[in-house]
Amino acid sequence: MFGVTILGNNSALPAYNRHPTAQIISLNDQLLLIDCGEGTQMQMNLYKIKRSRINHIFISHLHGDHYFGLPGLITSYGLLGRVTDLHLYAPAPLKDILDMQLNVASTILPYKLHFHFLEKEEIIVDEDKFSVECFKVFHRIDCWGFLFREKKSPRKINIEATTRHNVPVELFKQLKEGRDVMVNDNLIKNEDLTFANRPPKSYAFCADTIYTESLSEKVKAIDLLYHEATYLKDKAEKAASRFHSTGEQAAMLAKLSNVKKLLIGHFSSSYETLDEFLTEAQAVFPNTQLALEGQTFII
Numbered sequence: 001m002f003g004v005t006i007l008g009n010n011s012a013l014p015a016y017n018r019h020p021t022a023q024i025i026s027l028n029d030q031l032l033l034i035d036c037g038e039g040t041q042m043q044m045n046l047y048k049i050k051r052s053r054i055n056h057i058f059i060s061h062l063h064g065d066h067y068f069g070l071p072g073l074i075t076s077y078g079l080l081g082r083v084t085d086l087h088l089y090a091p092a093p094l095k096d097i098l099d100m101q102l103n104v105a106s107t108i109l110p111y112k113l114h115f116h117f118l119e120k121e122e123i124i125v126d127e128d129k130f131s132v133e134c135f136k137v138f139h140r141i142d143c144w145g146f147l148f149r150e151k152k153s154p155r156k157i158n159i160e161a162t163t164r165h166n167v168p169v170e171l172f173k174q175l176k177e178g179r180d181v182m183v184n185d186n187l188i189k190n191e192d193l194t195f196a197n198r199p200p201k202s203y204a205f206c207a208d209t210i211y212t213e214s215l216s217e218k219v220k221a222i223d224l225l226y227h228e229a230t231y232l233k234d235k236a237e238k239a240a241s242r243f244h245s246t247g248e249q250a251a252m253l254a255k256l257s258n259v260k261k262l263l264i265g266h267f268s269s270s271y272e273t274l275d276e277f278l279t280e281a282q283a284v285f286p287n288t289q290l291a292l293e294g295q296t297f298i299i
Helices: 040-046 070-079 093-104 159-164 169-176 213-217 233-241 247-257 275-284
Strands: 002-008 022-027 030-036 054-058 086-090 113-117 122-126 130-136 144-150 155-157 181-183 186-188 194-196 202-206 224-228 261-265 288-290 296-298
Touching: 002 040, 002 261, 022 040, 022 144, 040 070, 054 130, 070 093, 086 093, 086 122, 093 113, 155 169, 169 181, 213 247, 224 247, 233 247, 247 261, 247 275, 247 288, 261 275, 275 288
Parallel strands: 030 054, 054 086, 086 113, 202 224, 224 261, 261 288
Antiparallel strands: 002 022, 002 296, 022 030, 122 130, 130 144, 144 202, 155 194, 181 186
């Protein structure tokens, strides 16, 4: 499964039972955490997230509503006896912040915490089944978005056909790559042993950013785009002055980028209800949904 679970969808202040930004990406057997606002651990407990399966954490920027939950999570891992390495991708100053907090508490972690500094647009994770790229967004401070891509072989094994032709497992990799194979001196065509695989899916997380059409090139034609929508369109000037976007602007970027589906979140605490955000965004880009806490969106 490739999906995103929303743990927090609010902006700077927790309000109306909404929490600061945090999301869990489920990708096959992997769980990836994007941002870690205050209360993230409690949300993990509420929504039955197995935190032990998280080996990669991505922090978009160093405003507190995007990382204040991280020191607690890192410490909790130590208290729970974690020994598996943990990889953290974040702006470089976060290392000094965490080191200071761990040092003043005389905390020694029983696992290795690897820091990966976000310094340029590049692929930051490249594993067998997925990759992650970072890209610049435009906020008041250094801020990053993340693009998650599945890796899929072009072909999928037809187990019934391979069993019938006595194809050894050692040849499955060649079959997945679309190659014909030799079995008992007989050449068997790839299409007789495989099915066409579905295209790989993609998810982009656009962290806090002013509206800019330049981001469309970063997220062109992806399957699911998350874009901040801090204010309604009547507060567009306020949004721009604070380097944020409106729901309507998020929809404009989705339409321009030709994405398949849009999620909007990071709602200002000045709004108790969120229906107007959906109405304004869907008027521009109909396939829009609110990033509601506890919901999992399959990509």
